[in-house]
Amino acid sequence: MNIEIRNLSKSYKSRTKTTQALRDVNLTIKSGEIVCVLGHNGAGKTTLVKSICGLLRPDQGAVYLDGRAVHENLSFAHGRCSAVLEGSRNIYYYLTAYENLRYFGLLNGLGHREIDEKAAHYLRLFALEQFRDVPVNAFSRGMQQKTAIIIALMKDPEVLLLDEPTLGLDILSSDAVIEILHQLASDGGRSIIITTHDVHLIERLNARMVFMNQGQVVRDSRLPELKRDGADRRYQITLQLRPGGPELPADADLRERQGDMAVFETADCRWLEQVLASEQLIQIEKCSQSVAEIYKAVMSGHA
Amino acid sequence: MRNGVQLLKAECLKVFGDVKIYWLNYAFGNLNVFFMFLGLFYAFSKGSQDQLGKLTFLFGLMYWYFGVHAVDLMGLLMEEEIQQGTLEQLLMTRTPLSASLFFRIVAQTLFDLAKGVFVFAVCMWAFAINLSQILSLRFAASVAVFFIGLLAMYGFGYMIAGLSLVYKQASSIASVSSTLILFFSGTTIDIAAFPGIVQALVRLFPFYWSNALIEGILRLDGSGMARSGAVLLLELAAWTMGGIWTLHRCLRVVYDCGTAGNY
Incomplete structure (x- = not known):
């Protein structure tokens, strides 16, 4: 019906x-x-x-x-x-x-x-x-x-x-x-x-x-579209932190930190543009978002 | 017809489910009614040798008991449905609320009738009413009038049920009907003893005409029987239509306010 x-x-x-x-x-x-x-x-x-x-x-x-x-x-x-x-x-x-x-x-x-x-x-x-x-x-x-x-x-x-x-x-x-x-x-x-x-x-x-x-x-x-859209905007970054180098973005969601290595998630594209050419950027990959993350993003107007 | 039988079965199932759980309440409630009937009957007809008068009085008492039930039970049932949260489910079924309510009260009446017959029989035996009185066409006609009068009271019940949906505690209004029917129906006190305004008000209710017609039939007193019968049927139609109209208007308020699930 x-x-x-x-x-x-x-x-x-x-x-x-x-x-x-x-x-x-x-x-x-x-x-x-x-x-x-x-x-x-x-x-x-x-x-x-x-x-x-x-x-x-x-x-x-x-x-x-x-x-x-x-x-x-x-x-x-x-x-x-x-x-x-x-x-x-x-x-x-x-x-x-x-x-x-x-x-x-x-x-x-x-x-x-x-x-x-x-x-x-x-x-x-x-x-x-x-x-x-x-x-x-x-x-x-x-x-x-x-x-x-x-x-x-x-x-x-x-x-x-x-x-x-x-x-x-x-x-x-x-x-x-x-x-x-x-x-x-x-x-x-x-x-x-x-x-x-x-x-x-x-x-x-x-x-x-x-x-x-x-x-x-x-x-x-x-749901698949929301996951795709969300993934397009969010990245998992592995970054080597050095004095004088780029700082973590304001929305960084830190997942792991060992020594000077930090693994975190961010959706800050302007920050990403700045560090893309940096030697400190070890790895970058698209994130898959959970339903809870999608919900939070949509309700806060970020998706 | 098949639908009606099915609905009656459904409501009987519910009534007996209730009895199974609250059997002690039911047992003592019934005992209370039994003693009340005996007491009232004794107080109002002691020493009387008028067999038909006693029988008329017994009908009046029965009407009082079932009539009060018809009115307050509908209001209480609605309040209970809202409190439990089942009203929304009831409204979502393929059966209109007025129909399920009607069959629920019929199921309850059938259940009450079983004990009613017992109390009636005990009263007849205890107060020496001749058995031949009930083995007559007059008695059968009186029973028919009794049920027509009762049906008219269901109209009043629908009105209270509707008001209960909106005002939640409207069933308390129904308790007034208990006194009204007991003292102003002509069963215990002749209404000629009351002021004119009270008499006029009493005549707006079907119980007065029902009792008057039953007395006329039992005494084979033709004067006024046609009038009582006509007014009773008129009031049956008016109260039923008024009651169902009120219920539907109140349901509309419930749909507007979204309070079917709120108490």
Whole structure:
């Protein structure tokens, strides 16, 4: 399902102040695409996700699912979207895992056999099979999160919205989520939007990344492009330090120092131009940036 | 139809899940209702030989219990959903909130009905109401009117549920309905004893007309039955439409403010 976000703005008003959560956001997400939305706390990620699934009405602009405006077709949107917003809080504590799956399955119009088959499949996949009949209030946070994810998946949604899906998950479960997301996007043509701070998840998904800051989209690129762009700007230098020779650049990120030899990273191209002809420059190579470094660079406006 | 059965199954699953965990609360809550019924019944009908009067009173008490439940439970359910964080998930399902709420209250009523029948039977036995009274068409018609009246109270419940979404503590308003139905429905006190303004206000609620119609049916008193029936149906329509309209307006406020997940 194609998602079009056009000029989306949203503010929260209280008696004392107005907080602008989204400012003129424009995005197009194609069917089968996985998009990671990143940003600091309060950047507007959850507001964006809630606007897409129709849980929040924007002040201006609109979200379109296959050309239909979400807030004029709420039942259409709710029928096709699944969202895990606060995983561990999205389930009934006094019901067992299976009862939760059955309850939401019935409300989503699934038949008994379909519920049983899907529940068995996903409970096995997320290693919850033996906890099927345990009330979820006895679950760990990660297990509750898994139950919430299974509920979202059982609906077989065309748009899947996940707010911090791997929060509290062990590595194996996190990998299972990643595998399922890839499968849903590639085989099923589902559009998947994830807000996360999980570097491992972002790295493994290798998806499109939308960076948000103060309610605005500040960068929208695929992870490989961001890595390439970042690598073009950043270099690892091995330099022999001598009295009277060039000093380390102001942004030098020192990695190693032995005697008069220093290994560091820099993105200061003017400094590099000055030392390129110097005999003190032992080695220079392009850096590969980690997701965390890319995030910091984008959010500080250096990428 | 299939959808309705499926929704009812879902809500029964939830009600029984709740009972499984809080069974002791339920057990003592029910015991409390049982003693209250016996006490009220004894206080208001002791010494009376009027079999139909006792039966009418029993219907009034039942209506009081189920009517209060219909109103405050909807508000409490909404507050609970918001507190737990499950309201957002509920809104994201393929079932409209008003439908899932309706079937949840029906599931709860079915559960309550099981104990209601027991309490009804005990009261009949304890206060020597003739069994032949309930094996009649009049009794069946009274039960039907009882449920129509109850349905009208669900409309009131929808209104409280909607207000609970926006004002969070609106279910406390519902507790007022407990006193209203007990003392101003004609069950315990004839409303003719109240000032005109109070009488006019009481007539705005379906419980008065429901009780009046049940009394008319049981006593085979044709005078005013048609009027009571017509007003009851009118109020059923008005309260249901008003309640659902209020719920939808309040949901719109929730979507505007983004407070479905906040308490």
